Amino acid sequence: MAADNKKTVLIMKEKRTVSQEVKNQLKFFTQTKKKILKELKEKEMTVPELSKAIEMSETETLYYLMSLLKYGFVETGEIDDMDEYFYYKLKNNG
Amino acid sequence: MQDYIDNYEYDALVIGAGIAGGESALNLANLGHKVLLIEKDLTIGGKMIMLSKVFPTLDCSACITTPKVSEIARHPNIEILTSCEASNIIQKKEGTFEALITVQPRYVHVDECTGCQLCEDACPVIVKDQYQYDLVGRKAAYIPFSIASPRAAAIDIENCTLCGACERACPTNCIDFTQTVKEYTIKCKTVIIATGFQLFDPTLIPRYGFGRYKNVITSMQMERQLAPTRPFNTVLRPGDGKQPDNIAYVLCTGSRDKTIGNPICSQVCCMYSTKQAQLLMGALPMADITLYYLHIRAFGKGFNEFYAQAQSMGVEFVKGKVAKITEKENGNLILRYEDINGNVVKETEHDMVVLSVGILPNIGIRELFANIDLELDEFNYIKQTDVLASPALTSIEGVFVAGTASAPMDIPDAILSAGSASAEAANYIRKMSEMMISV
Numbered sequence: 001m002a003a004d005n006k007k008t009v010l011i012m013k014e015k016r017t018v019s020q021e022v023k024n025q026l027k028f029f030t031q032t033k034k035k036i037l038k039e040l041k042e043k044e045m046t047v048p049e050l051s052k053a054i055e056m057s058e059t060e061t062l063y064y065l066m067s068l069l070k071y072g073f074v075e076t077g078e079i080d081d082m083d084e085y086f087y088y089k090l091k092n093n094g
Numbered sequence: 095m096q097d098y099i100d101n102y103e104y105d106a107l108v109i110g111a112g113i114a115g116g117e118s119a120l121n122l123a124n125l126g127h128k129v130l131l132i133e134k135d136l137t138i139g140g141k142m143i144m145l146s147k148v149f150p151t152l153d154c155s156a157c158i159t160t161p162k163v164s165e166i167a168r169h170p171n172i173e174i175l176t177s178c179e180a181s182n183i184i185q186k187k188e189g190t191f192e193a194l195i196t197v198q199p200r201y202v203h204v205d206e207c208t209g210c211q212l213c214e215d216a217c218p219v220i221v222k223d224q225y226q227y228d229l230v231g232r233k234a235a236y237i238p239f240s241i242a243s244p245r246a247a248a249i250d251i252e253n254c255t256l257c258g259a260c261e262r263a264c265p266t267n268c269i270d271f272t273q274t275v276k277e278y279t280i281k282c283k284t285v286i287i288a289t290g291f292q293l294f295d296p297t298l299i300p301r302y303g304f305g306r307y308k309n310v311i312t313s314m315q316m317e318r319q320l321a322p323t324r325p326f327n328t329v330l331r332p333g334d335g336k337q338p339d340n341i342a343y344v345l346c347t348g349s350r351d352k353t354i355g356n357p358i359c360s361q362v363c364c365m366y367s368t369k370q371a372q373l374l375m376g377a378l379p380m381a382d383i384t385l386y387y388l389h390i391r392a393f394g395k396g397f398n399e400f401y402a403q404a405q406s407m408g409v410e411f412v413k414g415k416v417a418k419i420t421e422k423e424n425g426n427l428i429l430r431y432e433d434i435n436g437n438v439v440k441e442t443e444h445d446m447v448v449l450s451v452g453i454l455p456n457i458g459i460r461e462l463f464a465n466i467d468l469e470l471d472e473f474n475y476i477k478q479t480d481v482l483a484s485p486a487l488t489s490i491e492g493v494f495v496a497g498t499a500s501a502p503m504d505i506p507d508a509i510l511s512a513g514s515a516s517a518e519a520a521n522y523i524r525k526m527s528e529m530m531i532s533v
Contacts, residue, residue: 063332
């Protein structure tokens with residue numbers, strides 16, 4: 001049966017501590033998310049452009065950008081003139 | 095579907111809820127037998143539900159698997175437990191079995207979760223999504239994938255920050271951090287092992303650069319990129335998000351290779367690579383696709399026509415053994431290979447390389463049994479004691495094998511094998527039932 005008070009996490013907190021690695025990962029993702037959304041607010045960008053703007057490797061930029069795409073923060077725009085890189089933009093969530 | 099069991103006595107225990115285990119369970123359930131189907135993963139459907147299309151018909155894999163999975167999940171004679179494993183299986187004197195079933199906590203009550211994903215929206219964490227083979231992130235509170243069965247959330251406690259946001263967002267109060275490991279001792283008349291296979295880890299061949307060169311991916315990662323529930327908006331290089339236009343496949347990666355301890359053919363890598371090449375021709379019409387192979391083994395019904403179809407579409411097949419892969423500054427890859435027909439060593443440049451990985455047996459199956467020895471064959475698959483006449487028979491009477499737990503095979507063969515295992519198991523159940531009545 002599910003808990004009624006919506007606070008079972010407090011019981012888990014008594015038994016388990018969150019590792020520093022998990023805390024660092026969360027901090028890093030939150031900062032990266034802010035940076036990506038800030039840059040895309042200015043203009044549409046390709047992965048290499050965004051990577052340069054946020055000073056992160058292209059591989060990592062793609063990973064975080066696609067995660068934001070998956071969770072509805074970002075959407076895909078047109079492909080560039082060379083048919084190589086797609087532009088990505090902030091999703092208009094109304 | 096529930097996260098607990100109602101009974102402790104079943105006619106059959108089926109270990110593994112992939113396509114072979116699911117089919118076996120369904121066959122037995124349709125004959126009126128009570129089945130406990132257990133799965134170590136969070137969902138049923140195995141690897142097949144993750145595929146894009148099947149060869150050689152190019153039917154949508156999820157479209158075939160999901161109705162089957164749904165039928166299994168709703169069948170009144172089948173109880174399913176996910177996130178669980180069997181151990182300490184004991185054969186009793188009369189031939190029946192006892193097994194210990196250990197269920198790991200999911201921290202979500204499966205029967206009360208509506209799959210609304212509000213917990214997922216609320217969760218602030220991003221970690222690599224194992225169901226997308228690390229190409230994209232997922233939350234710590236997550237539904238494995240959109241067509242998962244059960245379509246219920248789970249909490250990845252190792253990566254959870256215990257912020258409680260998921261619990262606050264859940265409209266049905268189904269998240270429960272007080273869940274603990276549960277153990278059940280069950281009795282059954284027969285056991286079917288359908289534990290499937292594992293994919294070869296290509297980091298074991300360092301000269302191919304997997305893990306170091308970002309544009310070298312596995313065939314399963316490409317499979318995900320081609321599936322409707324793909325990680326990216328289209329097929330992209332993981333190194334920089336470029337749409338590739340010159341893709342190479344290296345067949346037999348980790349199979350037919352004594353140096354890495356797997357001398358046998360995977361049975362599927364020729365045809366799934368040919369399938370992916372055809373799908374890529376559709377997704378990226380301007381792309382060049384080259385398959386480097388040792389031999390094309392198109393042995394099944396329609397396979398040779400499928401191979402010829404790929405050739406006629408423009409897929410290039412090069413008989414060559416790839417020696418090593420090196421990366422250029424722009425992320426492109428140089429393949430150095432022996433051109434077997436030309437008897438020369440050549441180098442070619444591609445902007446993405448797919449390693450067509452082989453399949454390996456799952457280890458640790460033998461250790462499930464406490465007082466009896468389950469024999470393995472020389473390649474560590476479960477030994478089939480009468481491979482031609484009764485391929486489901488194992489070294490233990492009453493224990494049967496289905497699917498790739500016995501040898502590498504494709505999906506139709508795995509389903510056929512499940513038919514054999516369920517027929518043998520039904521016969522054994524009848525024998526056990528008759529014996530119990532006479533006693």
